[in-house]
Amino acid sequence: MIAHTPTIFASVAWVALIMAFCLLVVGRFNQRDGLLTAGAGLLAHALAYVCFMYYGHAPMWLTYSVPNTLLAVALAFYSASIFRINQQAVPWLPVFGPPIILGLLMILLMDTSEPRRLAASGVLMVQCLLLILWAQNNQQPDGRAHLLLIGGAVASLIGILIRVIAIVTGLSDEMRYDISNLRQSISVSIGTVTVMMLSLGLVLLSKERIEGVLKHMALRDPLTDLPNRRAVMEQMDSEIERARRNGSTLAVAIIDIDHFKNINDVYGHLAGDAVLKHCATLMKQRLRQSDGLGRYGGEEFLLLLPETSREGAAIALDDLRAHVANTPTKFGDLNIPQHFSVGVWCGIPSTQDCGTTLLGKADTALYQAKHAGRNTLKLAEDITISALV
Numbered sequence: 332m333i334a335h336t337p338t339i340f341a342s343v344a345w346v347a348l349i350m351a352f353c354l355l356v357v358g359r360f361n362q363r364d365g366l367l368t369a370g371a372g373l374l375a376h377a378l379a380y381v382c383f384m385y386y387g388h389a390p391m392w393l394t395y396s397v398p399n400t401l402l403a404v405a406l407a408f409y410s411a412s413i414f415r416i417n418q419q420a421v422p423w424l425p426v427f428g429p430p431i432i433l434g435l436l437m438i439l440l441m442d443t444s445e446p447r448r449l450a451a452s453g454v455l456m457v458q459c460l461l462l463i464l465w466a467q468n469n470q471q472p473d474g475r476a477h478l479l480l481i482g483g484a485v486a487s488l489i490g491i492l493i494r495v496i497a498i499v500t501g502l503s504d505e506m507r508y509d510i511s512n513l514r515q516s517i518s519v520s521i522g523t524v525t526v527m528m529l530s531l532g533l534v535l536l537s538k539e540r541i542e543g544v545l546k547h548m549a550l551r552d553p554l555t556d557l558p559n560r561r562a563v564m565e566q567m568d569s570e571i572e573r574a575r576r577n578g579s580t581l582a583v584a585i586i587d588i589d590h591f592k593n594i595n596d597v598y599g600h601l602a603g604d605a606v607l608k609h610c611a612t613l614m615k616q617r618l619r620q621s622d623g624l625g626r627y628g629g630e631e632f633l634l635l636l637p638e639t640s641r642e643g644a645a646i647a648l649d650d651l652r653a654h655v656a657n658t659p660t661k662f663g664d665l666n667i668p669q670h671f672s673v674g675v676w677c678g679i680p681s682t683q684d685c686g687t688t689l690l691g692k693a694d695t696a697l698y699q700a701k702h703a704g705r706n707t708l709k710l711a712e713d714i715t716i717s718a719l720v
């Protein structure tokens with residue numbers, strides 16, 4: 332279907348203007364959600380299409396040079412939004428360099444025909460390719476919003492490519508902005524697809540980013556950056572299920588820093604926090620990728636060792652205990668010694684076993700370890716295997 336080209340320009344301008352209005356109302360200065368930047372991009376997009384509408388009825392600089400530069404500005408703002416949403420510094424030169432180059436080329440090539448058109452198309456295509464690259468590199472884990480951004484940029488590329496093909500095949504007059512034909516209708520209508528996909532993509536990318544941050548906050552302990560109690564308990568449930576299904580052994584250990592109250596009382600709470608962080612770091616360094624360590628609460632950590640025998644668990648945990656006991660926490664000029672007791676349950680979970688029952692058994696072993704003098708390890712229904720260092 333062939334549509335009246337200036338009318339398509341007007342409808343794309345309307346869509347972009349409405350979307351710009353929505354994002355500019357919602358986006359806020361100094362809030363790095365990228366919505367204000369996306370709104371600015373849409374506004375530039377809308378203005379570009381308003382200028383295109385008057386092609387043939389107003390000076391060439393106003394209906395060709397300015398709107399193409401505005402399109403480049405719009406793409407630059409969309410790209411900047413991707414970085415702002417991801418809380419990253421915007422690489423200003425590659426983002427805003429192209430619109431400056433395009434503006435200069437439009438001044439230099441004002442009196443030409445094909446070179447001017449090819450120059451504008453070339454710069455816009457490079458920007459679309461950069462946008463695709465940045466969207467791909469800045470996708471959220473498990474997110475899909477970047478696909479909309481890539482889709483929008485690819486649509487834009489197709490629209491520009493149609494124009495380029497027409498120019499290089501000697502049909503550039505068919506692509507004048509005041510002429511209506513099928514090729515023109517398709518090329519210009521693609522503007523709507525671009526505006527919708529890019530703006531929705533940016534809004535949804537921002538949503539995915541915020542969801543990711545909230546999820547991280549809900550499942551992480553802010554002090555040690557370990558999984559928190561909820562996260563490590565969820566991991567324990569799935570490890571129990573996996574071990575039961577595979578008939579493999581699982582070790583569940585509760586680690587409790589000894590006399591931690593004393594550390595707080597003698598050195599202060601900030602020193603206590605430093606000890607907790609230090610212990611978490613030391614343990615993370617020593618564990619395997621497949622092991623699960625989380626902060627269970629206060630000065631207690633929960634450790635999961637999948638596919639580990641009783642002997643293996645005892646050796647690994649005693650190694651961990653000795654490592655922590657032999658590596659005091661540096662706090663200012665102080666070297667604060669710390670050690671922990673650990674209670675472990677290890678075996679193939681039965682159908683009666685669940686997180687609560689296994690934790691109960693590990694906790695009983697921990698109680699025995701504390702009673703045995705601390706800085707030691709107890710296996711549930713077993714004897715102390717390590718003495719004080």
Ligand SMILES: Nc1nc2c(ncn2[C@@H]2O[C@H](COP(=O)(O)OP(=O)(O)OP(=O)(O)O)[C@@H](O)[C@H]2O)c(=O)[nH]1
Pocket residue numbers: 554587588589590591592593595599600601602603604607628629630701705
């Ligand atoms: N600095 C700091 N202290 C904490 C934190 N969470 C819990 N605590 C403190 O940890 C201390 C735990 O003390 P207790 O439960 O008596 O245990 P303990 O002194 O380690 O004694 P044992 O476990 O028997 O060896 C309490 O004083 C809590 O206030 C934290 O995030 N930071």
